[in-house]
Every structure is written in structure tokens, then in C-alpha cells.
Amino acid sequence: MAASTKSSKIDNNVSLGPVEDLEKYVKADWWRHIFNANYLRTDGDVVEDKTITKDEVDLFTEILSPAQDSVILDLCCGQGRHSLELAGRGFTNLSGLDRSHYLITRARTLNKQQKFNVNYKEGDARKLPFPTDTFDYVILAGNSFGYFESDQDDLRVLREIIRILKPQGKLLIDVTDGSYVKENFQPRSWEWIDKQYFVCRERSLSENEERLISREVITHVKKGVIADQFYAERLYSRNSITDLLSLASFGKIQLHSEVKTESKRNQDLGMMEKRIIVSAVANKDWTPVKISQGQKKTVGVLMGDPNLSDIIKPDGSFDQDDLFTINELKQALANLPGYNFIYFNQHDKLIQDLLKKRDKLDFVFNLCDEGYDNQATKELHIPALLEILDLPYTGGNPQCLAYCYDKSLVRGIAKGMDIPVPKAFVIKPEDISFIDLPLKFPVIVKPNFGDSSFGITQDSVCYDLTTLENAILQVREKLGYNQPILVEQFLTGKDISVGIIGNPPESYHALPIIEEDYGKLPSQLPHICGYEAKWQPDSPYWQITSVPANLPEETEQFLIASCIKLFNRLECRDYARFDWRLDANQTPRLLEVNPNPGWCWDGHLAKMAKIADISYGQMLGKILQAAEERIGVVTPRSRFASLNSVEEALPITLPHIE
Template identity: 50%
Template sequence: MREILKDKDKKLRKFKGRLDSLEDFVNPEWWKYIFDSIYLKTDADVVMDDELTEKEVDIFLEIIKPKKDDRILDLACGQGRHTIEFYKRGYREIEGIDLSEYLIRKAKQRAKKEGLKIKFRKGDARNLPYKDNTFDYVLILGNSFGYFSNASDDYKVLREVFKVLKPYGTLLLDIADGNYVRNHYKPYTWEWIDDKYVVLRERQLSHDKRLLISREIVIHAQKGVIVDQIYSERLYSQSEIEEILKSAGFIDITFHTNLLAQSKRNMDLGLMENRIVLTAVAPKHNIKISPKIKIFNITVLLGDTNLKSDNNYEIESIKQLKIALSKLEGYKFNYIESHKGLFYDLGNLKTDLVFNLCDDGYNNNPKMELHIPALLEVLGIPYTGSPPHTLAICFDKSLVKAIANSLDIPTPDEYLIMPDDTTYNIPANFPVILKPNFGDGSEGIYKDSVVYNPIEFTEALNRLRKQFPDIPILVEEFLTGDEISIGVLGNLPYDYEILPILKIDYSELPEDFPPICGYEAKWDFNSEYYKKIKYIPAELDKDIEERLYDMVLKLYNRLDLKDYGRFDIRFSADGIPKLLEVNPNPGWSWDGKLKIMSEWKGMEYEEMLEKIIRYALKRYNLI
């Protein structure tokens, strides 16, 4: 997560001045730009010190004790300092891979100059270009782990390592000691790195203390500022790195030593100063090629179609669902579409997984949506989507916002009017929007739910109390900025992906229509809302995106969402994003928001559905 203060074509000799929060200026793809000739100057006391490299390799060889003919991958090899030293010691089956074209070119030049036949190639650690079960050892050395903005990418790296390791192959990992860094990092340093260049460093911990944000300003004695660059690296304590390794499937995680680097010129070593060295084993059994492919029996549990036989949209949605699932290989799908005898059907069910798409609730009662996963848990049947307690909490709009506030996530100002309240407050500020506090599908939210004066307020309240006599009514500040939705597939802490952000485009609505996506927009096919509202990709600044991602992941974790979820957010007039709703098990239909966001990420409808299934299968350790 680094922002190189450069334009697209050349480096800017530009100084940005004082920055109170470095985290706000981090580019999530900083690693694409930093590893160049300047990096080899600023980090030279470690990465260009051959004597130090030799000592490190002595330690690594003592730990892993490889055979001379073992296949070894130096992952994130940089300019090849460790790769070349291993090769010189007789390990001729070693090769290196790194994402930096510049550093790979330097590695190739050095190997050629010294007459060493080492294979170096450019590649992404999240998608390694090797067959499964290729290497006896994979090395990630010199604190080359934790560069990506999302921890899920670190997980992807480890899963790729797991795949390319042979059965019971070993990962050797050398990373900064996260706890040491948190307690000993230097906020400000400066030093001459040669006769002409001086580097100024500034460091801060991120707000959650999981990242160290660093700023480097490199100044040339005659040319002035060469680069002003900001980057971040994820910090892992021993327990945190052990957790992610176990999550990726590794066993026998052993912490061997801490490397204490020393600078010959007493320079600032930063994250290289104190590093953890550990090994982990990939416990795969010997692979036997078999023509037989595992077929998963998946039971798709829907709402009761007999109770909504006149709903053409629901009928079409189920039709499109079945067509999409029929395209997937490796699965046998069975469908439960009637809730009559559901207890008996589930009690006698033989299945690998229930694909829980019963967002209508038991007997199509939304209040009983949580009863379906509760029943599946009692019966011990694995299922997709969020657990009962998550559905219960998210059914209560006001409760979700209270939890969000406890996480310092902004929400609209609001208050509740209870069913038995005989008196109530009239809002001091208008406009406001009134809605049922319980429920989904935007039921009860109509054009006249947005009110601009006390008379309209009273009329809307009376209408809602008549329609929902037993439900509290939520009175909420009406936000006038952009409205967006953010979709997440997968499971925290590591195995997840965030979908492209969706914006609701209200620009074609008649002027007297308040910009809301309520019941009419979703279910009244003749309304102006349904006809005029569009969904388009949101165009947001990177720092806003990162803040939004942080918001939704905090909530995803705190509310215990599983496999997939959607978050609805709206900006205030002064640009503050505020949470509207959290949707566990959101709409899965062929034309819904989740499908549209997935499509923008390059997924077909059936691929989105399969991802939900596979995230659940992984969560239950079935794959």
C-alpha cells in the first residue's frame, strides 16, 4: 500500500510537505513501483551486503538441511541475493521468481556475469506459474511477505505455496517480528546513504495497528527531492502468522530463531532489524491420478414456491438459478421448494451441503429466515450463508447501527417509535425517512416515506403503523449524497474478495421523486422507480475506497457473516459515508445487485453461485 508520488510517465521531484496521516496517502499497489534503483540504495545495508547474505544462508541451511538435488523456489527473490548464494553452495535446482521486472533483470545480469545458470522469472506470488507438487522447499526470505493491502492476498500467497510444494514439502519464512516492530519502530530518522543521497524516513502505525506505514523522501545533493514515497507492510506476531498458516493448511509450524540484522554503517534497518524465521509443512498425501472426480451432492433450499405461484418474477428467478447451476461441473443439485414436511425432508437428507437460498424464511415468513439455518445446525447439516444469530441481529436495522457505532462506523441520526408509544417526538430537522425497523426487501419503504415537514411525517407514520402494527418504526436522517452497495464473497480473516462497488444512479428520476431504492424500485414493475433507476460502477478516490473496505470488513467480522454479504451505504451532503443496512445472505437472483457486481469482476452468474458454494465447502473443510 504505497503511493509513489510520481505522475504516470516519469518520477516527480515533488515534496508533499507535512502529512498528518500517512495511511490516507497509501496506494494499495505500492509494490508495483518501489523496487527500483532507489530501493537498492535506501536498503543497501541489508540487500546489497554479500557478507550478511552468506551468514543468513548459513542459518537457513542449518534449519532446513536440504539435499543438493532438492527443487527449491526462492519466492519474492528480489535481485536474487539468496538464490545466488544457495546456488553457489551446490543447490543447482533452485530458481527465483519476483514481481519486480527491474529486480529480476538485475538478478539475471548478476547470474550471467558470474556464469551461474539460474532461472529467474517475473511472476505474481498469488498466481504462481508452476504445476502442483513441484518443489521440495519454498523460501520467502528477507521480509518479503505482507506487502498486499488485504490480508486475503497474503492467504492466497500461502495457498499457492501450499499447492506448488510436494507432499510434506517445507516453507521457510523469514518475516519481521510484528510485536517487536509495534513496540520499537522509529517515527523519524534520516541518514546519508552515499556522498550524494540522503533519505528521510517517517513511520506510523495504521489505526488498527496491523500495518506499519512508512514514508521515504530521497534527496539528491544537487537535484533536490528525487522521490517522496509512502508504503505499508502488514505486521504479523508469532501467533498471527501461525493462525494464517494453519488456515492455509500448513502443519508442524516451528519458530526457529530471530534474525538480528546489523548495519556496518549504523543505518536505519526498519523492518529488517528483527525478523522471525520459521518453517511450516504442507501435509499433502501422495497424489494418485484417478479418473474419478469427486461429485458434491448439493441440496438447494428455496422458499416455498407453492405459496408464491403467482409471482412471475420469483418464478423466473428460480428458472434462471436452475439454468445457471446446471452449467456447473462436479455437482449434483437437488431442490427443496416446498416447506410442507420440511422437518422430515431435512431430517432424512443425505447431502454434502445445503445451498440455503431461503431468504424468504420458513413458510415464506421473513421473521423466520433465521429458523432455517438454526434447524440445519441442530441437524448437523453444513449450509451456505450466515448463521442464525447473524440473521437475527441484521433483521433489526437499529441494532445493526448501534453495533456499527461501537466500531466507530458512522450511521445516520435516528430514533425509534415503539408500537405502544402514544406520544412521540417530531424531528427537529427535515427531511427524514420512516421505515419498519424489522424486515427486508425494502417492504414498507415507499415514495412518501421521505417526509419534509411535520404533516407529512404524521401521515407517513400513521400509514406505517397501520401496515405494521407490531413493529417499531425507525425515523432516520435522510441522506442526500451518493448511495452505494459493497459486496463481499468468502470468509474472514483471509479467504475473501471484495466486489466492485455499485452506485445507484437516480439521475433519470422525476424531480418530485425522492432518490430512494425502496419497495417500488424492486417490486413495482410499473413504477417510475423501477423504470428509471440504474446500477452503475462507483467512481471513488482510492482513499475513500480503502475506508469503505475497512468499514465493511469490520462489520463482516463483528456480525459473523459467512460466505457472502452486501452492505448498503449512503454519503451525507458533506461526503461522510454512513451505513444504512447490512445484508447477510443478500439477494442471489440473476438480475440482482450481487450478480451485477460479480459480473463487473468478470464472473458469470453461475460462477458467482459456485463461489458461494465453494467458500462454504472450504469453511467446513470439505475441500
């Protein structure tokens, strides 16, 4: 949620033509998709005007009188114009939050360019990713309130603000004057934004007259209609906004001088034309600190079984390198403050061991990427078991692991989301002829089911039918794989990985993007990071290193935005890694999604973290913290208490909006 008002986009940028009832076309979550480059283009004469921003911040600071070391949140901050202005004035403890990935990315870029230290997060104002009793002030500026379809959600936002404010902390809201807009909105308007873009607007009141419904058609002189958008905002009067603040437990509510905005290009200002400024104080006491038993959380660490065979590993079993990696993990975890760790790695008695310790565990760190009984097809059995035992855990749920184990399924989901993938086709076990090959060589052969680069070697890259048939034969006979095989266009561009720790959109950290450096690889070998690079130290592929990716800014933004979409669509949790490759036109194409990616000290995720000056132990700590925030860690005793002790929430009645 950013400043001003916009909406969701019609598929394929096709205009609907004349519409009689605008309200029927407004999506409930219009605010999720609209705040992008078009928003900054159409509203730029206000939200990109430094003089307007300076004047608004002058007014806000005059009302609030904050000290320069005050802890301040710029909520629904858009591209960060108010928080960056405050940073330029010497305020040192600033944060910003917005739902738009595009605008938050821009805010972070500007923050970095200007060498400020504002902490920007992407998230939903109804569920703020900040601890209780954190902020001295929250500023909700630029008419960013009243976007939700339900007024219950507006109340949720205010109650979240109460939670994160310190006792007697102050909120400032800058919201459109609903009474004025009802009487003075323009039913139709149009304007040239510049010599290339033209915008037409239609407006009407909703059926209950509580929201202003707007339509905006943006046209480019050469491209035609690029957006046909519908959006809606609730119209608060002075009385209704103060009533809502009172219901949310704010006190000392004050109405301040109005804000009137002028456009340098004489634009139709719509909801930004005349606004109400309201301040209020959080009527609350300090929240009691909850101390868990023994001051430390007890975490079960669930791993593969070193006493069982594992067909993924070169010798079919755990070797000295595996044991060294496990010891590095245990040492790193032992150095994390605030935790006690209990390890579970004997699968023949795993259920019994978990039942014995269940009442002592706060949650489980699921590092069993080998799968139950070290069988990759049973990786999803582990979280399924934890759910049956009602034990919270880190990482993907069974459905997520099932999705991502199937490469062709992930490809189909990505294509449906307009995320590019390489051209490919699937060979079923009964297929024996490839005369009508639908792809041009070179291609790469991959088992459709699996991870850890199982079945992907230098011989998987094929340059003609003969090498293709040999590669398929090798997977079928040598590896005993009798499942569908994916034959994919082999891309020769940069080999890229993107890592995310956290849970978008509320709170996440996109790690530095890395690419594989094939500079030391003999020229005759294909550039792939396959099985040899991960499991065979005597292979030339062991020389591959990972380095920071050298990519254009717009490519990085596209990659991170796409990964966040996939993260949410595939139900990843707490951390994930996404593998991409650039094609001949430098377009990134998705290869795989890895929920619960490799946790090893020298794995890809750890390499990304190291580039960001995050140690191996700190990386593990961030994953644990992400899980704690998501599941809301409670003491084991309360988790297994009788359900009869749970109280039913009382219904909420909201004041009538004038």
C-alpha cells in the first residue's frame, strides 16, 4: 500500500470499453498489483515532487515534534519519499514498510544512493513484521488508508499500529477528506502526462456511498492502452476517522490543519486534492515480557540418518565429508544464543523419540533434506509426521515439497505466472523414439523427479540424437530411474542462484545473487553445476566457484520479484533457493525451485550469506528467527493444553462511516 490511489490491471492491457457500473470491476485486492512504474508516472507530479514532500514533512514534524533519535515508522511508505526526507534531516532510527515490491525496491535503491540507513521492509499493514512496543512514532501519509474492501481491515491496521507503538507513542494519519470528495469529485477527467502518455479517469460513488470508485485508462501513443485500472478508497469524514481511532484504543485524538496539494502540470488530483491530518496517542501500558522456560528455546534438529544408505551420495553412504559438515552445523548452532538443541537422526525410532521429547520442544529445525529413511521421495514424509505430532517446524510443508520435487509441475506453474522457463518436453518411460524432437540442440536431460543434481552430469548435455539417446539410457539403466525424464533447451548464459530467507511479503531478506564461475573448467566441458560439482572432488567440475552476479539492476529486480511470487505460490516457508539461467538474449529463465535448500556450511545459500557479511551461524539463526516469527513460538506446555481453555473472540462493531 503506497501513497495515493491506483488499482489492479486488466489482462493483456485490453480496455473494456464503456462500463456502466464501475464498482463491479473493482477487485478486493486491487492494491496488491498496481503500485508500479505506471503509478509513479501518473502520480509523479505529486509523489515525486520534492517541494511537496518537503512541505508535508515540515507539517508532520511540527505536529509531532520528534527528537532526531526517535524510532519512526513510515507506514505504507511507497518509494520512501517521507522517510528519505526525514533521513536527510538527520533522523537516525527510521523504518519504512510497503506492500509494493516495486516501490520498496526503489526506496532501497534511493536509500543506498543517498547513503542513508533507513530500514525498508515489504509487508502488509494488517500484520506488521515488527516487535511490540518498538516505535515512538508511526506516520501513515500520502492518503494510504482505506484501501481494503472491509472496514474491519482498516481497524486491524490501527490495532497493529497500537501494538508496535510504545506507550504514549504517536500516530499521524494523512487521509483524504471524505466529505469534501463526496461533494466535489470529478466524474470524468483526462490529461497528457507527457508527450507519450495519456490518461483518462472515471469516478463514481459506491452503492453505499462509503467508497469512491475510480477507473483509469492509461494510453501510450505507440503502444496503445497499457493499463485499464479500477480501484476504490473508503471515504472517511472527520467524525468517522476519529471514531475509528477511538475504537482502536487511541486517545488524545486531534484534527490538524488541512493539506491542499497543487500539481505543477494542473493534474486532476483526485483523492490527493484535500486531506485531513489527524494525530493520536497510543493509550496502552508496556507489554509484559514473556519469559520462556529456562530463558532458552528448545529446538529439535531433525536430520538424515548416517547409519542408513543414501543412493544420492557417491558411495551410497555418509562419508567423512558428511560427518565434518554435520559437525560444522552443530558448532555453528551451539554458538547461537537463546537456544538449546536436541538432535534427531535415527529414523528407525524417530517417531518414538519425537513423542518422548515433544512436550519439551518449542519447534523443530527440519534439516532432513535426505528424506525419511534417506529416501528422497520421502522428504515430504518428515513435515507430514511433524504435523501429525502437532510440532511446528522450519521450512516447506508437505505440499510445497511435493510441488517442487516435480520439475515439470514447477515449470507449468511458472509459465502460468508469466515467469519465463526454457523450452522443454517430457519423455515417459514407454517413449522410445525421438525423431520428431521439438527442440533444437543442445539440450540437457534431467530426471523429472529429484534434487541434489541427481542424474545430471556432463553427459546430460546432448548435441545430437545419439548423445540424447545415450543420456536417456544412462539415466534409465545406470541409475535405475524409471520415471519421466525432462529434456530441456540447454542455455549457455549465466548460471544464477537467488536465495531468500524469511517469509514474504511480511518480512524477508533477499541474499546477494550469485553466478557460477566456469573459468577454470576445461573448454570442452559443458558449463553446468551438476552432480560432479557437488559430490566428486576429483572431477574438473570441483573447480567451479560461486561469485557475486554481475547483472543489470532491472534484471536483479525482475529475478527477486519473480522469486517472491514463486515463493508464495509454491508455499515455501522461511527460506528457499531459486536456480535460473540466462538465454542468448540475456532473459532469465527459471530452472528449479528449492524449498529447504542445502544448509551446508559451503553450500550455495551460505555462499550468498557470506557475500552479505552474514556468517554461517548467523544465516542459520536468521532461518530460525523467520520460522519463529511465522509460527509465533509458544511454550510447549501451552501448545498441548486443553482446547477448552481457548476463548472465542468477540465480534467487532465498527462505527458508521459518514
